[in-house]
Amino acid sequence: MPTLTRRGAAAAAAALATLLAAACAPGSSGDKPESKAPAAVSTDVAKAGNVTLTVWDQEVQGGQKKQIEELNKRFEAKYPNVKIKRVSRSFSDLQKTLRLALSGGSPPDVVEANQGYASMAQYVKAGMLLPLDSYDQVYGWRKRYPKGLTDLNSVTQDGKLIGSGNLYGVSLNGEIVGLYYNKEKLAKLGVQPPKSWAEFDQALATAKGKGEVPIAFGNLEKLPAMQLYGVLQDGAADKEAVRKLVFGSGGSWTDAPNVQAAQKLADWSKKGYFTKDANAVKWDDTPVNFAKGDGVFMFGGTWWASELNDKMKDKVGFMVPPPTQAGAPSATMGGESLPWSITSKSKNPDVAAAYINFITSPEAMDVSIETGNLPALAAPSKQPTGPLLKEVSTAWAELSKNDGITPYLDYATPTFADAFGGPLQELVAGRKPADAVMKAAQDDYSAFQKKK
Amino acid sequence: MTTVARRKTPKSRHAASAPRTARRQGRAFSGSPGEPGRIGWLYTLPALLVYGTFLLWPLARGAQFSLYHWDGLGQATWAGFSNYTATWSDPSLRGAFGHLLVLILFYSVLPCCIAFVLVAAMSRTKIRGLTFFRTVLFLPQVVAMVAVAVAWQWVYSADGPVNTVLGWLHALGLPDWRHGWFGDFTFALPAVGAVGTWVGIGLAMVLFLAGVQKIPRELYEAARIDGAGPFREFFAVTLPGLRRELAVALTLTTIMAIRNFDLIYMATAGGPGDATKVPAYEVYNRTFNTGEVGLGCAIGVTLAVLAFAVTAGVRRLVEGKDA
Numbered sequence: 001m002p003t004l005t006r007r008g009a010a011a012a013a014a015a016l017a018t019l020l021a022a023a024c025a026p027g028s029s030g031d032k033p034e035s036k037a038p039a040a041v042s043t044d045v046a047k048a049g050n051v052t053l054t055v056w057d058q059e060v061q062g063g064q065k066k067q068i069e070e071l072n073k074r075f076e077a078k079y080p081n082v083k084i085k086r087v088s089r090s091f092s093d094l095q096k097t098l099r100l101a102l103s104g105g106s107p108p109d110v111v112e113a114n115q116g117y118a119s120m121a122q123y124v125k126a127g128m129l130l131p132l133d134s135y136d137q138v139y140g141w142r143k144r145y146p147k148g149l150t151d152l153n154s155v156t157q158d159g160k161l162i163g164s165g166n167l168y169g170v171s172l173n174g175e176i177v178g179l180y181y182n183k184e185k186l187a188k189l190g191v192q193p194p195k196s197w198a199e200f201d202q203a204l205a206t207a208k209g210k211g212e213v214p215i216a217f218g219n220l221e222k223l224p225a226m227q228l229y230g231v232l233q234d235g236a237a238d239k240e241a242v243r244k245l246v247f248g249s250g251g252s253w254t255d256a257p258n259v260q261a262a263q264k265l266a267d268w269s270k271k272g273y274f275t276k277d278a279n280a281v282k283w284d285d286t287p288v289n290f291a292k293g294d295g296v297f298m299f300g301g302t303w304w305a306s307e308l309n310d311k312m313k314d315k316v317g318f319m320v321p322p323p324t325q326a327g328a329p330s331a332t333m334g335g336e337s338l339p340w341s342i343t344s345k346s347k348n349p350d351v352a353a354a355y356i357n358f359i360t361s362p363e364a365m366d367v368s369i370e371t372g373n374l375p376a377l378a379a380p381s382k383q384p385t386g387p388l389l390k391e392v393s394t395a396w397a398e399l400s401k402n403d404g405i406t407p408y409l410d411y412a413t414p415t416f417a418d419a420f421g422g423p424l425q426e427l428v429a430g431r432k433p434a435d436a437v438m439k440a441a442q443d444d445y446s447a448f449q450k451k452k
Numbered sequence: 453m454t455t456v457a458r459r460k461t462p463k464s465r466h467a468a469s470a471p472r473t474a475r476r477q478g479r480a481f482s483g484s485p486g487e488p489g490r491i492g493w494l495y496t497l498p499a500l501l502v503y504g505t506f507l508l509w510p511l512a513r514g515a516q517f518s519l520y521h522w523d524g525l526g527q528a529t530w531a532g533f534s535n536y537t538a539t540w541s542d543p544s545l546r547g548a549f550g551h552l553l554v555l556i557l558f559y560s561v562l563p564c565c566i567a568f569v570l571v572a573a574m575s576r577t578k579i580r581g582l583t584f585f586r587t588v589l590f591l592p593q594v595v596a597m598v599a600v601a602v603a604w605q606w607v608y609s610a611d612g613p614v615n616t617v618l619g620w621l622h623a624l625g626l627p628d629w630r631h632g633w634f635g636d637f638t639f640a641l642p643a644v645g646a647v648g649t650w651v652g653i654g655l656a657m658v659l660f661l662a663g664v665q666k667i668p669r670e671l672y673e674a675a676r677i678d679g680a681g682p683f684r685e686f687f688a689v690t691l692p693g694l695r696r697e698l699a700v701a702l703t704l705t706t707i708m709a710i711r712n713f714d715l716i717y718m719a720t721a722g723g724p725g726d727a728t729k730v731p732a733y734e735v736y737n738r739t740f741n742t743g744e745v746g747l748g749c750a751i752g753v754t755l756a757v758l759a760f761a762v763t764a765g766v767r768r769l770v771e772g773k774d775a
Binding site: 026095096099100102103118122123125126127128219220221222276277278279280281282414415417418422423425426429431 | 516517520522523524525526528605608609610631632633634635636637720721722723724725726737740741742743745
């Protein structure tokens with residue numbers, strides 16, 4: 001090797017070493033943001049002067065996009081001195097870029113930060129989000145929303161416990177994972193929408209026997225199986241136990257009802273109740289296949305309702321997953337859409353709070369209905385149109401009334417999507433028994449609890 | 453670091469003969485009297501600056517981060533080498549490195565073997581429309597990997613072409629070989645590998661074709677006069693003549709395998725289970741999804757070291773010591 005290069009390498013190494021010594025450890029730049037809300041709160045947006053509010057959201061799909069565009073337009077019309085700079089990304093893209101943006105020098109003012117230990121709790125712990133309690137005293141969000149919903153957006157300041165502590169965000173829409181069914185196919189099979197798990201099992205067997213795909217299911221991304229497992233878990237376990245488990249205040253994933261739920265998932269897969277090679281089918285393709293007629297039933301979130309309503313018209317129905325016993329109140333996963341939060345470095349927190357108040361106001365609930373979404377609170381003057389959207393709205397009301405909503409399971413630990421989702425794929429493929437899968441979940445869970 | 457970069461650019465541009473001449477010139481430059489050696493550095497300064505800012509500095513910071521436990525948001529805590537030990541002790545990460553070995557086979561060894569067969573065939577007989585075939589075979593190399601991933605997702609899908617053809621075969625009485633390829637625990641990794649092979653063949657073939665043209669015709673004539681058959685001719689003339697090209701092809705395709713992120717990200721996201729997890733994907737996954745920035749960086753640094761080792765190893769192995 002020529003000496004020239006060697007000398008050059010040595011010089012470069014020396015220069016780098018010097019620079020590195022000057023650079024400090026990651027995250028220790030000493031400017032942990034002051035995460036205390038200002039003492040004096042101003043609700044007078046007009047007085048704030050000319051303000052540009054940067055908002056990062058993930059409302060990119062049809063109805064949601066229309067909804068937020070309309071709300072932004074109305075807010076700007078109401079306060080001409082405020083300009084909203086909207087940056088929208090898909091859900092997963094936002095998750096990935098938000099972390100970098102928040103730790104940077106000039107983060108956006110308002111962001112949609114996902115609930116759970118992987119996102120909101122971590123941001124709170126690092127002091128990146130502003131506690132909204134002093135604004136809540138003015139705007140009364142806690143009074144406006146049921147406790148179950150504000151709890152989802154609350155975290156203790158050390159990021160250790162979700163469900164208590166300060167309020168860090170307000171959500172606009174509601175969402176639940178329910179059971180879609182193809183009405184035409186049910187009629188042909190001579191089956192009624194199931195009222196209990198036993199009836200549901202019966203319906204699945206009938207569908208299979210007549211050569212139909214009983215449940216449309218795509219699980220390439222690992223997350224879908226976790227949702228399906230959650231629905232089954234809500235059938236097998238007590239809802240309070242599920243909540244405690246997900247938020248880390250008691251219970252174990254290897255408890256008997258939780259293993260039973262996994263066993264049920266394995267049984268269904270073994271009996272061929274799912275789309276063939278489900279692990280190779282994309283999640284987004286599930287509603288597409290279902291709309292094409294591949295599948296009598298489909299578990300899915302209300303976020304698919306507006307699309308299915310357009311494609312299938314009155315051929316599709318939606319219901320809360322049936323309870324274990326007919327007539328008993330049922331529970332399912334869900335909650336609310338991503339909360340709108342204020343970053344602690346925002347220069348206009350007062351305006352940001354007014355914006356959040358506006359897009360979660362009764363007027364906003366009306367806009368939500370108009371654009372085919374499911375508002376978190378009852379809309380004062382609008383009714384959903386279209387049979388499916390009506391059924392979705394009824395299901396939401398029913399669950400809200402009997403407090404039947406449990407949190408998404410991926411909130412449990414930052415690594416849960418892989419640590420539980422991967423083994424669930426093995427369960428679906430019949431490669432791992434239920435108890436081993438639940439043990440894998442518990443291992444990841446207890447490792448996180450210990451670290452917390 | 454500098455040597456590799458210096459080495460890689462000329463090679464990939466002018467195939468194989470370039471490095472030797474470049475090195476000779478370099479030696480002559482630094483050695484000849486009267487040449488202002490110091491001033492020479494000044495000319496490289498702009499390039500060095502860019503290189504340093506965008507490559508060396510991030511690399512060094514990455515190496516530094518790998519010594520900390522950091523969630524990417526809050527305060528980092530000193531970790532020493534525990535991130536590196538975790539890289540090897542975590543069974544899922546160890547598995548990822550195992551998958552990498554399998555993929556190197558598919559990305560590097562297999563394309564080179566197939567390209568050799570193709571080139572041997574092309575160098576012996578005149579094929580009409582050679583340019584056309586060459587272009588078609590090279591095409592995968594030009595398409596962005598993300599597009600490749602999406603296309604193959606369809607090719608492998610339940611009612612995609614692969615399963616359709618296998619369905620016909622099944623109808624003809626053969627066993628049913630249809631699978632959900634990217635979602636099957638046994639076949640997902642080979643399925644990803646096959647895509648890599650498909651992409652790699654073109655590059656290896658174009659390199660070898662260029663090399664073959666520079667082998668003197670007389671050698672082939674002499675071999676034929678001595679009564680060598682196609683196999684003999686290949687091993688006695690073509691293969692030795694292509695040693696340098698082989699080294700380039702192996703290096704490039706192996707590095708392609710090591711930094712294979714886009715295909716995995718788009719096609720399988722490491723699934724099903726952990727079946728197609730590779731280190732390059734885990735660098736991203738740990739850093740951005742699960743908030744283990746230190747661990748992600750440690751995997752990244754390990755990969756970089758691996759890439760250097762492979763590059764050096766391949767050169768030694770194929771080009772011989774003097775190269």
